Amino acid sequence: MEPIINEIYTSVMEGEADAVKEKVQAALDAGLAAPVILNEGMIAAMGEVGRLFEEGEYFVPEMLIAARAMQAGLALLKPYLKEADVQSAGKVVIGTVKGDLHDIGKNLVAMMLEGAGFEIIDLGTDVAPEKFVEATRTHGAHIVALSALLTTTMPSMKATIEALIAAGLREHVKVMIGGAPITQEYASQIGADGFSPDASRAVATAKSLI
Amino acid sequence: MKHRDRVLMALNHETPDRCPLQISFTPEFASRLKAEMNMGGSALHNPHGGGNTYELERALDEDLLLTSVGWANSYYQDADSYIDEWGIGWRSAPYDTPYGVGRYTEMVQHPLADDRTIDSYQPPDPNRPELYHEAEWVIRTFKDEYWIVGVTVTTMFECAWALRGYERMLSDFALNPDLAERLLDIPYHYHLTAARRLTQMGVDMIWIGDDVGAQHSMIISPKMWRKFLKPRMANFIAELKAINPDVKVAYHSDGNIYPIIPDLIEIGLDVLNPIQPASMDPIKLKHDYGDKLCFWGSLDEQHTLPFGTAADVEAEVRTRLTTLGKHGGLILGPTHHVQLDTPLENFWAMVHTITQTPYASL
Numbered sequence: 001m002e003p004i005i006n007e008i009y010t011s012v013m014e015g016e017a018d019a020v021k022e023k024v025q026a027a028l029d030a031g032l033a034a035p036v037i038l039n040e041g042m043i044a045a046m047g048e049v050g051r052l053f054e055e056g057e058y059f060v061p062e063m064l065i066a067a068r069a070m071q072a073g074l075a076l077l078k079p080y081l082k083e084a085d086v087q088s089a090g091k092v093v094i095g096t097v098k099g100d101l102h103d104i105g106k107n108l109v110a111m112m113l114e115g116a117g118f119e120i121i122d123l124g125t126d127v128a129p130e131k132f133v134e135a136t137r138t139h140g141a142h143i144v145a146l147s148a149l150l151t152t153t154m155p156s157m158k159a160t161i162e163a164l165i166a167a168g169l170r171e172h173v174k175v176m177i178g179g180a181p182i183t184q185e186y187a188s189q190i191g192a193d194g195f196s197p198d199a200s201r202a203v204a205t206a207k208s209l210i
Numbered sequence: 211m212k213h214r215d216r217v218l219m220a221l222n223h224e225t226p227d228r229c230p231l232q233i234s235f236t237p238e239f240a241s242r243l244k245a246e247m248n249m250g251g252s253a254l255h256n257p258h259g260g261g262n263t264y265e266l267e268r269a270l271d272e273d274l275l276l277t278s279v280g281w282a283n284s285y286y287q288d289a290d291s292y293i294d295e296w297g298i299g300w301r302s303a304p305y306d307t308p309y310g311v312g313r314y315t316e317m318v319q320h321p322l323a324d325d326r327t328i329d330s331y332q333p334p335d336p337n338r339p340e341l342y343h344e345a346e347w348v349i350r351t352f353k354d355e356y357w358i359v360g361v362t363v364t365t366m367f368e369c370a371w372a373l374r375g376y377e378r379m380l381s382d383f384a385l386n387p388d389l390a391e392r393l394l395d396i397p398y399h400y401h402l403t404a405a406r407r408l409t410q411m412g413v414d415m416i417w418i419g420d421d422v423g424a425q426h427s428m429i430i431s432p433k434m435w436r437k438f439l440k441p442r443m444a445n446f447i448a449e450l451k452a453i454n455p456d457v458k459v460a461y462h463s464d465g466n467i468y469p470i471i472p473d474l475i476e477i478g479l480d481v482l483n484p485i486q487p488a489s490m491d492p493i494k495l496k497h498d499y500g501d502k503l504c505f506w507g508s509l510d511e512q513h514t515l516p517f518g519t520a521a522d523v524e525a526e527v528r529t530r531l532t533t534l535g536k537h538g539g540l541i542l543g544p545t546h547h548v549q550l551d552t553p554l555e556n557f558w559a560m561v562h563t564i565t566q567t568p569y570a571s572l
Contacts (some may be wrong), residue, residue, distance in 0.1 A: 015384060034368045059431045060424070061384040064377055070428025101316035104376055125301040151516045152312060152551045165443075180425045180465075181512040197426060 001034060001040060008041030008073065011162045013048060015065025024054040024073040033079035038117070043068050043079075046115030050200035060108065063199065067111035074114070088119035090142040090210045093135045095123035097148050097156035105179055106147035108199035113145075129156070130161035135190055136173050137162065147190075148179040157182075158190040174209040180201060212274040217357035220538045221458055221480065221504050226571045229535050230273040231561070232506065233541040237261035237286055238312040238550040239557075247506040247555060255344060261286075261547065264348070268356075271565050274541065275352050276417070277345040278361035279404040281397060285315050295334045297321035298372050305550075312550040322393065331373075333396050336403040342411065348393035349412050350392070360408030362401040363419030363462055366442055369397030383434055392435045398442050400439060402449060402534035404464065409450050415458040415481070416450055418443070423465025425489055432469040440470075444477035451478060460506055464545075465489045466491070475502045483507045484545035485534070487526075492534040503533055504540040509560060515544055525565040532572055 004027045011019040019044075027037050049066045052058040058066075092113055096106045103125045110120045123131055136144055144164065148156045157177050164170045176188050176194035187195035194209050196202035196207050211227045219226040222223060235243065240261030244250075247269060255277065264275060281340065284294035291301040297510065299319025303309050322328050349358055364372070370393040371379040382390040405416045420439065422429050429436075447459050460481035461474060466489040469487055474482065485492055485508030492508050514526050529531050541542050 015381075056427060059264070059427070059428045059434070061380040062431075062432065065381050065384050068381065099303050099314075101301065101303050101314065101318070106378065150305065150314060150549070151512060152549050155306070183513075197494050198424075 001025070002030075002036075004030065004032065005037065005041045008037065009045040012045035012069050012073070013067055015069050017065075017069040017071070019065050020069045020073040021076060024076045026075070026093060028080065034055075034077050035086050036170070038074070038077055038081060038086070042073055043115065043117050046070055046112065047203075050112060050203055051116070053198070053200040054091050061202055063108065063112070066113055067108075067115055089117035090206065091119045091121065091139055092143045092145055092206065093121045093123065093132060093139060094145040095127035095132065095143040095147070096125040097146050097153055097160060098126055099122055099156055100127045100148050100153035101125045102147075102149035105149065105199065106145075107170075108197070109145060109147065109178060109202045112203050113197045113206055116207070118143075118206060129160040132160050133163050133167045133169060136169050137167070141173055143174045143209055144174065148175045148177075148182065151181050154179075154181060154186065157192070161191055168198070172182065176202070176209060213355055214353070214357045217273050217414075217541065219343045220535075223501070223504070223537060223539045225538045227570075228566075229531055229564055230541045231270070231564045232272055232276075232541055233267070233270065233561070234272040234276075234547045235266075236312060236314075236547045236549055239548045239552065240266060240311060242309060242361065242550070242554065243557070261343065261500065264352070270561055272544045273357055273475070274359050274415075275348055275356045276361050277408075278363075278424045279341050279345065279408065280362045280364065280401050281360070281372065281448050282364045282419075283389045286313075287315070289313060291318075293319070296373065297331075307549075307551040308551075309550055317372045317432040320378070320469065321530075322373040322375060323375050323378060325389065328389070328392060331396065333400050336400045336407075341404070342407060345408055353412065353414075357415065358413045359417050359460070360405060360411075360413035360416045361417045362405045362408070364397070365389055365401045365416075365418040365419055365420055365446070366394045366398045367420035367422060367439060370394050370402070373397070380430070383430060383438060386543075387437075394438060398446070402446055404451060405446065405450055409453045409457050411543040413457070415460055416462045418446060418484070419462030419483070420531050421462075421464045422470070423463050423489060425465055425486075427466055428469060429465075432473075435470055438475065440473055440477065443474075447478045469504070471499055475499065480504060481506050481541070484543075486510070486512065486545045488512055492530060496534045496539075500534075500536075502541055504539045504541070508534055508540070509542060509544045509550075511546040511549065514557050515560065516549060516553075518556065520553075520555045523556045523559040524563045527560060528567065528572075530564060531567060531569070538569075 124168040174193040196205040216226040302313040302315040458480040462483045
């Protein structure tokens with residue numbers, strides 16, 4: 001592996017956004033291919049961030065700054081990836097469901113999925129079922145990811161799945177859910193395809209659904 | 211038995227006549243309950259949840275009465291968007307339940323998001339006499355009968371994250387520790403001033419709180435917690451105990467905070483709240499720390515209360531009484547304000563099982 005790719009990997013791991021930008025630019029200037037920088041430098045680093053999170057070595061701050069550093073590099077890479085016609089790992093429409101304004105968990109999932117090469121369409125919080133339907137249709141999403149922190153808003157997840165069925169989209173899109181009170185049992189009960197207990201494992205869940 | 215004696219016995223790891231009880235509600239659940247109990251309205255009191263009235267709490271045979279000073283009183287100030295006295299912007303979104311529409315207020319604007327605003331920021335004044343009028347009245351009126359709790363939750367971390375914004379605050383911990391220290395000092399000084407004053411006024415317990423646990427693990431590493439929060443908490447507790455060595459200190463953090471419980475015991479904590487059973491195993495907690503720490507809460511507000519049956523609720527109360535509450539050391543209650551999606555039969559199963567189960571019958 002090129003030394004500069006190693007440096008990008010390390011800088012992402014350590015959450016050094018300025019260093020990532022500088023090194024991604026240096027790698028591009030040196031003629032390295034954008035997909036190589038993305039996959040071997042940044043996505044590989046975020047995979048390691050996820051592994052360390054699952055093992056209890058990284059916590060939210062470390063995950064957060066790594067994801068921010070990756071995003072800084074990704075912004076530089078995007079035009080080159082487009083030029084090289086690099087496809088994302090999949091398109092994910094994500095949001096916190098209607099009635100719920102909590103976005104911490106949803107944002108972490110979005111960052112980790114982006115770090116794994118997914119394209120993210122983030123609809124924010126308090127998102128009505130019809131907004132999920134519209135975004136799924138407009139963007140041709142592969143996955144709809146729903147978040148809820150409150151027990152009182154968990155029924156909005158079911159309502160969103162029902163809206164996808166009513167719109168005739170359910171067969172074309174996978175649904176994954178998460179949030180503090182959510183369990184696999186609840187996911188099965190409302191007919192979601194996947195559940196994840198945290199932001200890191202959401203990546204494995206999303207990959208398994210594509 | 212007087213309510214306050216019941217609590218004191220439990221906190222001294224003795225077995226009172228029955229387990230002490232403390233419950234708070236969201237405003238919408240409190241309205242339902244008041245209608246059910248044919249109770250008139252009265253001034254609400256905080257902390258956040260905002261649905262509690264002392265009449266309601268006393269009618270339910272609760273043993274602790276709470277009075278709150280601090281930023282947590284900013285929750286539920288209005289149904290519309292509002293800016294609180296700290297400059298933090300709030301809004302709420304309605305949610306539907308089988309029992310009507312509720313709202314949950316959430317912070318959406320953070321006055322210290324820009325680094326340049328931090329040095330010139332003026333927090334509210336914690337010495338305003340009017341902040342303590344409710345506490346004076348509660349102590350004067352009820353202390354003979356009830357265990358009075360002065361509430362200064364969202365003590366440092368949560369209030370600092372509301373001022374700064376969650377992601378910025380967590381990034382500061384990792385990237386800009388000096389700035390993080392300055393941010394934490396703002397609510398720390400405010401709430402310490404309030405807690406000292408409440409202690410001097412004669413409350414029986416101070417309740418501090420900062421959520422550092424997520425559902426399955428800590429939000430920040432134990433190492434980071436020890437660097438930023440533990441020293442402040444240690445000093446906070448020491449200052450209160452210097453004013454009154456008998457004052458108890460309770461600490462609230464949602465989620466799993468297993469790794470720092472020995473530290474909390476080391477710095478003099480008396481009571482841990484709320485013990486979410488899906489996050490930390492109550493039996494293991496009692497086994498590992500039950501001789502050094504008391505517990506408050508533990509009735510599952512994520513599954514059993516909203517989605518279980520009345521029989522499930524009764525069974526959970528009984529399990530807690532014979533495990534986490536064995537030989538005292540427990541104040542029972544839900545792990546969060548009772549939410550609007552909770553069936554009243556579940557609520558009454560909780561209240562009646564607690565109030566009608568003498569320890570001697572177990």
